[in-house]
Amino acid sequence: MVSKVISYATLGIDGVKVVVEVDSSRGLPSVAIVGLPDSAVKESKERVRAAVVNSGFPFPLRKIVVNLAPADLRKEGTVYDLPIALGILASSGILSGEKLGNYIIAGELGLGGELHPVKGVLPAAVLVKELSLKGLIIPEDNVEEALLIEGIDVIPVKSLKEAVNFLNGEVEIEPAKGSSLPSNPSYSVDMADVVGQFQAKRALEIAAAGRHNVFMVGPPGSGKTMLARRLPTIMPPMSLEEVIETSRVYSVAGLTSEVPVVQRPFRAPHSTSSDAAIIGGGNAVKPGEVSLAHNGVLFMDEFPEFKRSVLEALRQPLEDRVVTVSRASGSYTFPADFLLVAASNPCPCGFYGFSDGKNYCRCSPVQIKRYQAKLSGPIMDRIDLKVSVPAVKPEEFKDSKSEPSERIRERVIKAYEIQKRRFKGLRISFNGQMGRRVIKKFCKLDFEAEELLNRAVSSLGLSARAYDRVLKVARTIADLESSDLISFHHIAEALSYREV
Incomplete structure (x- = not known):
């Protein structure tokens, strides 16, 4: 007897339908999984066997073949544990298959039958809507991200046994209901915290209003990082479309604890980060920092210290607002519409042009030229605002009054609305584009x-x-x-x- 359970795979940030087919026939007791499974999927047969037995169900002593269709699409992760277990029970007659075709099902099984969260649930929720299915059956910890998509039933289950009882009609589980997203999420930092630096704050206001990339130069301790961390607080609140798109990236990346993403992302990778960490990639292709900063801010401190290959790789996402990672298994496209804030010292010691009577530049002209030459012309051509951030003077601390983020954000939102009307019907949204x-x-x-x-x-x-x-x-x-x-x-x- 062959049973079928609908699940999903992720391709970029999109969900792809995967049908878990289970055939139970006479023969030596065994479980074989086919359909390009990775190691985590192959190991699922042991988790499934233990979970089925420990949930009180008999594990069939038959030859079981599990096919993950389409067979030419690589299947990764633990998302198929629950669908495989339900398929085995359905092929054995323990589970009724009447409701199986109405839901996309996903979940990682513990040995006791309990369910653990999986990644990529938000793209799966979008897929449910596209396929006109009834809803999702997923672990409780994944419910919040799935509720971002309206018009589908999200069934939270804690264990394999609870899922079986629900599908057999023995228990009723009410679809989960979500709370409304905050219209203006609060931040723990504010632009009012920054003393002085009026030109730099003005530059960031312009950057936030027109989505212009910024390059800040100043000595150590002048407040470059402090300013950059407060840039998201003056950007307009995220729209529902932006929340969903950004949350899909985080869901695929496995950052389920941060989903839904309701604040503008702020990503600050270290200067030693690899190409794959910044752009995306790896054996199991994952979005990089440029995609995790989608609709937010990517802050690259010590900009010249990043590898040349990383800096040159930024050119595509800065231009196209997407990044494409190509592998032998295929090409993966992730969104990467971010505001770049780069910061740098003027020289290796940090004080060239910023001597204050106590600190003097100790670098030779050759060292300064070599340091500044690390930034190529094509990258600097993609930065609209270049601003100097000198050290704060002692007298500026006395007059510590500074404009709060809320007031700056009001002006930025007005500029956003003007651009929205201006570019209506075009493929761009901001002056910087x-x-x-x-x-x-x-x-x-x-x-x-x-x-x-x-x-x-x-x-x-x-x-x-x-x-x-x-x-x-x-x-x-x-x-x-x-x-x-x-x-x-x-x-x-x-x-x-x-x-x-």
Whole structure:
């Protein structure tokens, strides 16, 4: 007798239907699993055997073949434990197969029959909706992320026995109900914590409003990391679509404790991180830091200290807002629409150009040139705002009044709304994503602003790409003031963020 249970696999951040077929026939007692299973899936037969017996059910002494279809798609992880166990019990006549076709089922089994959480449940919930199925049967710990998708039944189960009793109609389990997401999640940090650094805070406000990448240069202890950590607090609250998309990345990555993601992500990888850790990859392909920062902030401190290959690999996600990881088994695409905040010392010792009477630069010109040359032109061309972050002066601590994040966020949200109306129907959402054609359409300058920009081109030797960057930043500055026309002072401020 052949039984079928519907489960799923993940491909990138998408769910793919997997049918667990179980055939129980006469022959020497054995369990064989086919359909490109990895080691964790192959080991599931021992977990399943122990869980079935310890749950009070007889394990059939027959030849059992488990096929995971489609057979050419690699199956990874412990997600198939519960479907395999239910399929074996259904093929033995212990479980009624009447309800099996209505649900996607997933869960890792303990030896006692208890269920443990699995990754990728949110993509599975999206798949349920796409396949017009009734719902999901999953471990209790995965329920919260599945509830992000409306219109499906999410059945939480604690054990194999409870799942069997539910499918046999012996017990009723009410579908789980979720609470509404917070409209304005609270943060433990605030921009008001930062003393001084008014230019840097202004640059971050512009970056948050127009989704411009930022490069901060300053001596050690000047507050670069402190500023970067507070950038998510001035960005608008995440929409439901952003919450779902970001949570799918975290679900696939196995970070189920952080799902749903309701705050803007802030990721700060160490400068020794590998290519796979930043971009994504590994034996079992997982999203990297650029994807975990999706819809949030990727902070790369000690930017020149990252491997050259890592810095060059950032060019694709910065340009395309997605990252594609290619392996022999196939290509995996993950979203990577993040705001990059890079920070660096000006030289190896950290004080070149920032001597304060106590600390002096001890580096030779060759050391300084070699250090700054680690950052390639193509990467720096993708950064719109470059800002100097000097050490805070003692007198600035006395006047510690600083604008809170909430007030800055109000201005940023207004600028967001202006851009939303401006780019309606286009494939971009922010000024920082504009190309040459879109810049010409939406960046209208008054006479004085155009004169200033032309003088800057001739005197500063601005390239075409630098010219466009100035216009994009000026457009955002004008939006923060709700101005349709880009004026002289908008261009002047944008030019001040051109070099450090």
